[in-house]
Amino acid sequence: MTSKSEWMKLDLQIDPDTQERLFFSEHEWNTIEAxxxxxxxxxxxPGAREARAVVFIDRYLSGIDYVYAAAxxxxxxxxxxxxxxxxxxxxxxxxKLYREGLVELDTIAGRLGAADFVSADAALxxxxxxEISGSPKPGHVRLDEHEVFYSRLQGxxxxxxxxxxxxxxxxxxxxxxxxxxxxxxxxxxxxxxxFPGPASLKxxxxxxxxxxxxxxxxxxxxxxxLSYNPPAGDR
Amino acid sequence: MVKHFDHVDVVIVGLxxxxxxxxxxxxxxxxxVVGFDKGPWLRNKEHYSGDELKFQNRSYLWPDVDLxxxxxxxxxxxxxxxxxxxxxxxxxxxGTTHMAGWTPRPRPSDFIMRSLHxxxxxxxxxxxxxxxxxxxxxxxxxxxxxxxxxxxxAEPGAGFRSRPFPSGPLGPTKFGLKFYEGCRKLGIxxxxxxxxxxxxxxxxxxxxxxxxxxWNQYGDPTETRSTVATTYIPDALATGxxxxxxxxxxxxxxxxxDGKATGVIYIDENGVExxxxxxxxxxxxxxxxxxxxxxxSKSPLFPDGLANESGLVGKNATFHEYLxxxxxxDKEVTPALNxxxxxxxxxxxMHFYETDESRGHLGGGIIATTQIGQPxxxxxxxxxxxxxxxxxxxxxxxxxxxxxxxxxxxxxxxxNRVDLDPDVKDRWGMPVARITNKPHANDTAMSKWQIDKNxxxxxxxxxxxxxxxxxxxxxxxxxCHQHGTVRMGTDPAKSVLNEWAQAHSVxxxxxLDGSGFATALGVNPTLTIMAHSWRAADYIASTYLKGRSExxxxxxxxxxx
Numbered sequence: 077m078t079s080k081s082e083w084m085k086l087d088l089q090i091d092p093d094t095q096e097r098l099f100f101s102e103h104e105w106n107t108i109e110a111x112x113x114x115x116x117x118x119x120x121x122p123g124a125r126e127a128r129a130v131v132f133i134d135r136y137l138s139g140i141d142y143v144y145a146a147a148x149x150x151x152x153x154x155x156x157x158x159x160x161x162x163x164x165x166x167x168x169x170x171x172k173l174y175r176e177g178l179v180e181l182d183t184i185a186g187r188l189g190a191a192d193f194v195s196a197d198a199a200l201x202x203x204x205x206x207e208i209s210g211s212p213k214p215g216h217v218r219l220d221e222h223e224v225f226y227s228r229l230q231g232x233x234x235x236x237x238x239x240x241x242x243x244x245x246x247x248x249x250x251x252x253x254x255x256x257x258x259x260x261x262x263x264x265x266x267x268x269x270x271f272p273g274p275a276s277l278k279x280x281x282x283x284x285x286x287x288x289x290x291x292x293x294x295x296x297x298x299x300x301x302l303s304y305n306p307p308a309g310d311r
Numbered sequence: 312m313v314k315h316f317d318h319v320d321v322v323i324v325g326l327x328x329x330x331x332x333x334x335x336x337x338x339x340x341x342x343x344v345v346g347f348d349k350g351p352w353l354r355n356k357e358h359y360s361g362d363e364l365k366f367q368n369r370s371y372l373w374p375d376v377d378l379x380x381x382x383x384x385x386x387x388x389x390x391x392x393x394x395x396x397x398x399x400x401x402x403x404x405x406g407t408t409h410m411a412g413w414t415p416r417p418r419p420s421d422f423i424m425r426s427l428h429x430x431x432x433x434x435x436x437x438x439x440x441x442x443x444x445x446x447x448x449x450x451x452x453x454x455x456x457x458x459x460x461x462x463x464x465a466e467p468g469a470g471f472r473s474r475p476f477p478s479g480p481l482g483p484t485k486f487g488l489k490f491y492e493g494c495r496k497l498g499i500x501x502x503x504x505x506x507x508x509x510x511x512x513x514x515x516x517x518x519x520x521x522x523x524x525x526w527n528q529y530g531d532p533t534e535t536r537s538t539v540a541t542t543y544i545p546d547a548l549a550t551g552x553x554x555x556x557x558x559x560x561x562x563x564x565x566x567x568x569d570g571k572a573t574g575v576i577y578i579d580e581n582g583v584e585x586x587x588x589x590x591x592x593x594x595x596x597x598x599x600x601x602x603x604x605x606x607x608s609k610s611p612l613f614p615d616g617l618a619n620e621s622g623l624v625g626k627n628a629t630f631h632e633y634l635x636x637x638x639x640x641d642k643e644v645t646p647a648l649n650x651x652x653x654x655x656x657x658x659x660x661m662h663f664y665e666t667d668e669s670r671g672h673l674g675g676g677i678i679a680t681t682q683i684g685q686p687x688x689x690x691x692x693x694x695x696x697x698x699x700x701x702x703x704x705x706x707x708x709x710x711x712x713x714x715x716x717x718x719x720x721x722x723x724x725x726x727n728r729v730d731l732d733p734d735v736k737d738r739w740g741m742p743v744a745r746i747t748n749k750p751h752a753n754d755t756a757m758s759k760w761q762i763d764k765n766x767x768x769x770x771x772x773x774x775x776x777x778x779x780x781x782x783x784x785x786x787x788x789x790x791c792h793q794h795g796t797v798r799m800g801t802d803p804a805k806s807v808l809n810e811w812a813q814a815h816s817v818x819x820x821x822x823l824d825g826s827g828f829a830t831a832l833g834v835n836p837t838l839t840i841m842a843h844s845w846r847a848a849d850y851i852a853s854t855y856l857k858g859r860s861e862x863x864x865x866x867x868x869x870x871x872x
Contacts, residue, residue, distance in 0.1 A: 079558045079580055080402075081351040081358070115697040123702070144371055147360040147532065157580075158738050162377040205697065214695030217704045219639065219776045225692040226783035227634050229395065232368055232688055235376070244696045252686035253364040268702075269709040271651060271686050274523070280361030281532040283520035290649045291522075292483045300483070300491040300658075302500040303467050 078157025090258035092128040098138035129250030132259030149277035177239030322589040327405020329595030329824030331539030334547040336848035350401030352557035359530030372400040378738040397788030404540030411527040411655030412507035414838040419443040434722040437829040440810035449842035458537035461505035478513035486648040486713035487657030490680035493772030504659040507537040598793035598826040618814035625729040629831035631790035635716035636765040638774025647710040650683030672756040676833035715765040720833040758782035794825035
C-alpha cells in the first residue's frame with residue numbers, strides 16, 4: 077500500500093536521554109550539542125541542551141523513519157511510494173548539508189584560534205556562528221524601532237535554507253516540537269515560554285486536552301459589538 | 312490502459328469545496344457519480360492530531376513541492392522558479408481539511424464590480440453573470456448542511472439573509488477582546504466572523520469539542536470543523552450512487568467527435584492508466600489545477616486546450632494575499648493575550664469592505680485578528696533566530712503579541728495567469744502549472760491603506776510596537792485562495808463559462824470551483840465556492856441532464872443595488 081492513507085506505523089519511540097547515535101559521529105554529536113547551546117542558550121531557564129535538541133536532530137537526519145509521528149504518538153509512520161522517494165532524496169540533501177556545515181564550524185573555529193568548535197569557549201563559539209551566518213549576532217527586539225515587512229508563504233519547511241539557518245530552525249524545532257520527536261524533553265521548551273501543551277498527541281484527538289481556560293472567560297456580545305451597542309452619541 | 316465503458320452520469324474531478332457539494336447534490340438526485348482526487352482519503356479520527364511539526368513544518372497535508380511543484384514568475388520576460396504557490400491540501404476534502412474556516416458571505420456589490428467602477432486601467436473588471444440574490448438560497452443551504460456558526464445581526468451592510476445561522480459563534484480569546492477594544496475606540500464594528508465549525512448549542516445536533524487551538528492548517532481529529540470529507544462526501548456516499556476514487560490523478564478530459572466531453576483519463580495509485588466515460592464532466596480541482604487540466608486536454612477540436620477558443624483559459628487569475636500587522640504588548644502591564652489560543656480568527660470586521668474612494672483605492676476586504684501560532688512557528692516578523700535575543704523574544708512575546716490580518720481583494724488582470732510550464736513536470740510526468748503574476752497598483756494601495764489601519768487598531772488596543780506586513784512585488788499565494796482562471800460571463804468572446812459555470816463551447820463540461828469567479832471577492836471564497844457549486848449542480852440535475860437548457864436573464868441594475 078503506497079497511499080498516505082494506508083501508511084503502516086512503526087513501533088518506534090525516542091528516548092530523549094539516549095546516547096545512541098543514528099546519524100552523527102561522536103564528534104559531530106558534540107559539535108551540534110555545543111552549537112545548539114549557543115542558539116538557544118541555557119540561562120535561568122533550560123535551553124536546547126536540556127531539551128535534547130541534538131537527539132531530535134540526529135533522529136531526523138538518520139533517514140525517513142522519524143519524519144511523521146503517528147497521529148496518537150504511538151509510533152512513526154512508514155512512508156511509502158513516491159512520497160518515500162521524495163523524502164529520501166530530501167534526507168540525502170540534508171545529510172550532506174550537515175556534514176559539510178559541521179566541517180565548516182571546525183574550520184572557522186580553527187582559523188579563530190581554537191582546536192575545534194566544541195573546545196572553543198562560548199564567546200569564540202558565538203564568533204564562529206556570527207561568521208558562518210554572515211550577520212552580526214542578533215540583537216534584542218526593540219520597542220522603539222520601526223521596520224516594515226512584506227508577505228511570505230505561511231508554513232515553513234526546512235528546504236532551501238543555508239546550513240546555519242537550517243541548524244537554527246532545527247534547534248528551534250527540537251526545543252518546541254511535541255516531545256514524541258525526541259526533543260523538548262519533559263516539555264521544557266513549552267514551559268520556558270508558558271505554552272500549556274498537551275500531555276500527549278493522543279490527548280489532542282478526543283477532547284481530553286483543552287485550552288478553553290486560556291480563552292476569555294467572560295464577555296457580552298452586546299457590549300463588544302458597535303452594531304448592537306452604538307456609542308452614546310450615535311444612538 | 313484500462314477502459315471503463317460503463318457510462319456513469321457524472322465524473323467529478325477534485326473533491327474539495329467545489330466537488331463536495333456537487334457530489335452530494337447529484338448523487339442525492341439519483342445520478343451515478345464517480346469522484347476523483349489525486350490525493351489520499353485521510354480519516355480525521357485516524358490521521359489528524361495536534362502535531363505542529365508534522366502539519367506546519369513537514370507538509371503532511373500540504374502538497375509535496377518535489378512531487379507536485381508549481382512555478383512562478385512576475386511577467387512574460389522573467390525566469391520562472393519552482394515555488395509552492397497557493398498550496399492547498401492534496402486530499403479528499405481539499406482545502407476544507409486544513410482551512411481555519413472563515414466562511415463569511417460575499418456582499419451584493421461583489422457581483423457587479425464593473426457596473427460599480429467601470430473600466431480600470433490595467434485591470435479586467437467584469438460583472439458576474441449572476442447576482443447575490445441568485446446565490447443567496449444556496450448560501451443558506453450550505454450554512455445549514457455544512458455547519459457554519461455566526462452571530463445574527465452582527466454585520467451592518469450585509470446582504471439579505473433568508474435564515475439565521477444554525478449555530479452561535481465561538482467566544483473570543485483574550486487577544487480577541489483586545490481587538491474589540493481597539494476597534495471600538497476607532498468606531499469600527501468588530502464581530503465574530505462566520506466560521507465553518509459549530510459551537511456547543513447548535514441546531515444541527517453535532518458535537519463541538521475541539522478547543523485544542525491546533526487549528527489553522529491542521530486536520531481536526533474531532534470533526535468539530537466542518538469539512539467536505541466529513542459532511543458532503545458521507546452524504547453522497549449514503550445514497551449508494553457515489554464512488555470515491557482517491558489517489559487517482561486525472562491527466563486529460565477526453566472529447567468526442569461532436570465536441571462534447573466523453574470522460575477522463577486517470578492514473579491510479581499503482582501507475583495504471585484508466586479511461587472513465589461519463590455524460591457530464593465536472594472540474595473542481597481549484598482554479599489553478601482546473602485551468603491546468605483544461606490546457607493539458609488538447610485535441611484536434613481544441614488544439615489550445617479544452618473549451619479554450621477564446622484563449623482565456625488560465626487568464627484573469629486572482630489569488631488574494633494574506634497580509635497583517637503584528638502588535639507587541641508590554642508583559643509588565645498587559646495580562647497574557649495567549650496568542651496560541653482559539654480556532655484561528657477571534658473577531659473581525661467588514662467595516663472596510665465597500666469602496667470608499669477617499670481611501671485611494673477601489674474595493675476592500677475583510678479583516679480579522681487571528682492566532683499568532685504555536686511554539687515552533689509563532690508569527691513575529693524579523694524575529695532574531697539565535698542567541699539570548701531569540702530566547703527572550705519568545706519569552707517576552709509568545710504570550711504578549713497579536714496580529715490583525717486582511718484578505719486582499721486583488722483586481723483581475725488578463726496578464727495574471729496560469730499556463731503550462733514548458734520544462735517542469737510533476738510526479739506523473741505532466742507539465743506543471745506556471746503562475747505569472749504582478750500586483751495591480753490598486754492592490755498595493757489597498758494593502759498599504761488597510762495594513763496601516765490594522766496598525767492603528769493595534770495601537771488603540773495598547774500595542775507598544777507594531778510591525779506591518781505589506782504586499783510585496785509578487786503574490787505568494789499565501790491565502791491558498793484561487794479564482795478567475797476559467798471566467799464566467801455572458802459573452803463567449805470574453806469568457807469561458809456561462810452563468811451555470813457550463814463551458815460555452817462544451818455543453819457537458821462544468822467547472823465548479825473558484826475558476827469561474829469574474830472578480831475575487833473581498834472575503835474568503837470557500838462558502839461562495841460551495842454555494843456556487845450547489846447552484847450549478849442543481850442546474851445539471853434538474854435541467855441539463857433532463858435534456859433541457861435555460862438562460863438567466865438579469866434585470867437592469869437600479870440605484871438600490
